[in-house]
Amino acid sequence: MKTLPLPFLERMKEMLGDDYNTFLQSYENPRTYGLRINTAKLSCQDFEKLSPFEIRPIPWISNGYFYDEESRPARCAYYQAGLYYLQEPSAMTPASRLPVEPGDFVLDLCAAPGGKATALGAALNDTGFLLANDISTSRARALLRNLELFGIKNMLVTDEKPARLAQRFPAFFNKILLDAPCSGEGMFRKEEALARDWTPEKSAELSDIQKDLILKAADMLRPGGMMLYSTCTFSPCEDEEVVAHLLQERPDMELMEMPGYEGFSEGRPELISTPISPEAFDPSSLRKCVRIFPHKMDGEGHFLALFHKKGDSLPPVFRPAGKGPDKNTRKWLEEFFAEIDLHTLGGQEFDWNRVEIRKDKVYYQLPFPLDLRGISFLRNGLYLGDLKKNRFEPSQPLALALHKEDIEATISLSVSDERITRYLKGETLNIEPEEAAHKKGWHLLCADGYPIGFGKLVNGILKNKYPAGWRV
Structure with a gap:
């Protein structure tokens, strides 16, 4: 049994009741591994035909798949082509439950390293635009790299304080995702360091930050828009209490039902310790929130709440x-x-x-x-x-x-061709005349038709233009 903080265990025992022992036993199970298909580049059916390693559908994620740890999909050139993102299965849930539509203006407020932002950007498929923000510049750089890997074009990547964004973009976005910084209790099985550093005091401090963030996010949501709040913790003060705070402070926000799954658990209004004004909202509506527990699903712990903003939308100003x-x-x-x-x-x-x-x-x-x-x-x-x-x-x-069909000057090799691996390491390649569209000049190198980078062909030699910072 993994070593877990005693105050955490005591609270979970009170929260789960008869399910507590099953919850504890789940920590003995191996963690699950997942990848999410970039549907802006290919369909799930196409990837199922291409995949060189075994994958199994994640039942509550339409474009998500389990894979075995030994498959190492990050070493496959399809990863370098941006065909999928490696992501813990439960962590795929928030972006999948925010109904992004073509042309939406979408905000991911705490976006690094990009797991949810890449999903939102792919759903837009070069319509509307995505603002992906992280207050840390170093983390925002990692976020940018992942969005570029996915081929996202209509994006604005910022490293701003949420308060500054709220001043510049009031009532602006159709959809907002706030995956708030949290105590990470739901990831204790995956990352034992989180359990060692956990304290009840830290959870309370984070709750104050989350309450401030969710108000700023709501103020950036356009009337008629939808916002999803999520954490990877079980703590009620970071989950239901934050939701209740928003509903009391912003009466134009209301909770919505989410597309369900048999493993989802409902929100728990009875866990809230702060007073709720009965005039503000019906506390029973908090049952519309979703809790994900590792003993009920093949993933780690998560919490989700989907909101709708009342009123009629106004056009943005440019x-x-x-x-x-x-x-x-x-x-x-x-x-x-x-x-x-x-x-x-x-x-x-x-x-x-x-x-x-x-x-x-x-x-x-x-x-x-x-x-x-x-x-x-x-x-x-x-x-x-x-x-x-x-x-x-x-x-x-x-x-x-x-996309390969965008241009004529392409060279497409099989993902199993050792020249693909050599290209990703920065080496020059020998190219046969029949493999290249032109005799010389710039070409787009593809793995089974999916672009991975540029090269310049001279006398049958492809000079490598894969940037040093991207090399394997």
Whole structure:
């Protein structure tokens, strides 16, 4: 039996009653491993045919699969192509229960390292836009890398304080996900260090932070919009009490039912220790919340609450659109596009008005020109590449944002071809004439048709352009 803090065990025994012993026994079970398919790049059916390792569907996640630990899917080139994200099965639940629709403006307020943000971005599938934020710059960089790996183009990645975002984006987003920083009780089986560092006092401190965050998030939600609050803890003061705080402070917010699963447990209004004003809301509505326990599902512990904001939505306000690139920049980009025979970008026509140059770097901005004055951000849209002396060199994020059918200049090798592994290590490759679309120049290297990066073909040798920071 793993060593668990005594105050935690005492509270769980009171909370679970007859289920307590079964809950304890679940800590003897091995943890489960999961991956979530990037449906913006391929269907689940296509991946099932491609997968070189055994996978089993996660019954409550439409695009989630269990895999065995020894499969090591991070070592497969499909991972480097952004075809899936490795994520604990229960942690896939929050993003799957926020009903993102095409064209939505979506906020992931505490987004790093990107497990939920990549799911939201893939669901948008290059419509609307995703603002993914984390207050830590280092964590925001990891978040950006994962979004780029998934080929997300319509994104704004920020490292801002939530209060600053709330000032700039009042009643702005259609959908918001707040996966709040928490005590991590639900992850004790997965990460024993969390159990060693846990204290009841820490849980109470985090509850105050969560109550502040959930109010700021609600203020950024557009009337008619939906917000999902989640934690990976069992603590009532971080779960039901935070939900109750929002419902009392923001009467325009109401709890919604979520698509169910037989292993889900309902919220527990009787666990709340703080007073509730009966005029504010019906405490029994807290049963609409969802608790995930490891003895009832093949995953770790989680808590979820889905909200709707009453009222009629108003259209957002944008700043004037950009002017596009200067004459020379457009010429060099057009020369590169002609060399690779680019038809579309991710299946969509290229919009020159979205091109912006900053310090010799070329970006494809959001389709919605936001006012970002005073906002600290790492990325606004897609990083296309760099301006060199009288030429343009493409970026790795551009390679991952493309589909094979977007361009003619491709080289597609089997994922089992040892040259794919050598490419990911930064080595040059020998390419047969029949394997390349053109005799020379820039090509997009693909693993079974899924882009993994650029190279430049010269006399049958593909010069490796896979960035050093991305190499395996």
